[in-house]
Structures are given as C-alpha cells and as structure tokens.
Amino acid sequence: MDYKKLIVESGKEIVKRGFTVETWGNISAFDAEDGKVYLTPSAMKYDSISEEDVVVLDLEGNVLEGNRKPTIETGMHLGLYKARKDIRAIIHTHPMYSMIYACQGKNIPQFTDEAAQRLGGEVLCTAQYQLPGTAELAEEVVKAMPAEHMACLIRNHGAVCTGRDMNEAFKTATILEVTAQQLYMIESTGGRAIGIAQENIDYMWDFARNKYGQGK
Numbered sequence: 001m002d003y004k005k006l007i008v009e010s011g012k013e014i015v016k017r018g019f020t021v022e023t024w025g026n027i028s029a030f031d032a033e034d035g036k037v038y039l040t041p042s043a044m045k046y047d048s049i050s051e052e053d054v055v056v057l058d059l060e061g062n063v064l065e066g067n068r069k070p071t072i073e074t075g076m077h078l079g080l081y082k083a084r085k086d087i088r089a090i091i092h093t094h095p096m097y098s099m100i101y102a103c104q105g106k107n108i109p110q111f112t113d114e115a116a117q118r119l120g121g122e123v124l125c126t127a128q129y130q131l132p133g134t135a136e137l138a139e140e141v142v143k144a145m146p147a148e149h150m151a152c153l154i155r156n157h158g159a160v161c162t163g164r165d166m167n168e169a170f171k172t173a174t175i176l177e178v179t180a181q182q183l184y185m186i187e188s189t190g191g192r193a194i195g196i197a198q199e200n201i202d203y204m205w206d207f208a209r210n211k212y213g214q215g216k
C-alpha cells in the first residue's frame with residue numbers, strides 16, 4: 001500500500017465530496033505493520049499537497065519522514081490510534097449538517113439501516129468545548145469514541161470519521177453527513193425520527209462488519 005499517495009488522493013476527495021473547504025480538516029492513515037502514521041501537513045490546500053508533503057510519525061509523535069509541519073490535530077489522530085486498535089484511517093471533516101448538531105452539543109442517533117451498519121453506535125458530541133489543536137481536544141475526542149463507535153462530533157468544530165481502512169472512513173463520513181441531513185429535515189418539518197431496536201442495530205452492525213460483501 002502506498003500510504004503517501006493514499007493521503008494525497010484522499011485530500012482531494014474530501015474537498016470534492018464537500019466534507020470540508022480550504023485547508024480545514026485533516027486526514028491520516030495508520031500502517032500497523034511498521035507502526036507509522038501518515039498525516040496531512042498543516043495549513044496547506046488539499047490540491048497543493050504532494051507525496052513529499054505527507055508527514056510520517058510514530059505513535060509517540062516523533063517525525064520519521066517529511067519536512068512539513070503535520071496537521072495541528074496530530075494529537076487527536078495519535079490518541080485515537082492508540083486507544084482504538086481497529087481504526088486504521090481517520091478523516092476529520094467540517095461538513096454542514098453534522099456541524100449544525102456539533103454546534104448544539106447534540107448526539108446523532110442511529111435511525112436508518114445504513115447508520116446502524118456503518119456508525120457503530122449513536123454519534124456522540126464531545127462534552128466540552130476545547131480549542132483546536134490542543135491536548136484537551138484530543139482527549140475529548142477519544143472519550144467520545146468508545147469501542148466500536150466509528151464517528152463523533154467535536155463541539156462547535158466538526159466531525160471525526162474513521163474506518164478499518166480509508167474506504168471505510170469515507171463511507172463513515174458520507175453516512176454521518178447524510179444522517180445529520182436527514183435528522184435536520186425530519187426535525188425542521190416538525191417530525192421525530194423513530195429509533196431502531198438495539199437488537200436490530202446489533203444484528204446489522206455485525207452483518208456489515210463481518211459478513212457483508214463477496215465471498216464472506
């Protein structure tokens with residue numbers, strides 16, 4: 001796997017898909033075999049990032065390769081990889097509808113089958129506001145991502161979307177934003193989303209994670 005290429009291409013993709021604008025947001029991938037984390041550089045437009053700009057660190061934050069400063073949210077990425085052994089890719093987004101809930105400190109429940117299959121639990125919003133790039137923000141995010149949860153909201157800031165690979169992280173980001181938009185539309189037309197029973201959510205999560213796809 002060419003992780004540097006993956007980061008460069010994923011950067012172009014998050015802008016194309018409307019998950020962020022300008023230089024906001026950041027992306028990483030974790031190569032568990034040699035313990036390397038590949039991160040987007042700080043404050044560079046996604047269409048200007050090339051493979052030499054990708055910063056490679058170990059889990060303790062020591063720079064192994066690259067001359068750029070890594071994203072200011074490096075601590076958040078490293079914290080999540082250390083806390084969650086199943087996570088191998090992280091996309092930090094600033095998308096419209098998820099942000100509406102992040103700014104209200106609200107969680108996003110799972111009320112559709114696709115949310116049940118991809119989000120791994122109610123999407124929690126961090127409990128306290130913290131400044132961008134701080135150790136406190138990283139701690140809040142790790143707390144809002146207990147086992148199996150694949151996404152969380154950062155209060156007044158955005159969302160964190162993860163997966164066992166980059167493809168899954170993009171699916172998480174897509175489903176989270178679609179779910180937030182659906183919830184907004186339900187609420188703005190005076191409605192209420194009816195929840196799905198936990199046993200059905202559990203069944204779909206297990207199926208999507210372990211059995212869905214060709215040849216499983």
Ligand SMILES: [Zn+2]
Pocket residue numbers: 024025092093094132157158
């Ligand atoms: Zn951000």
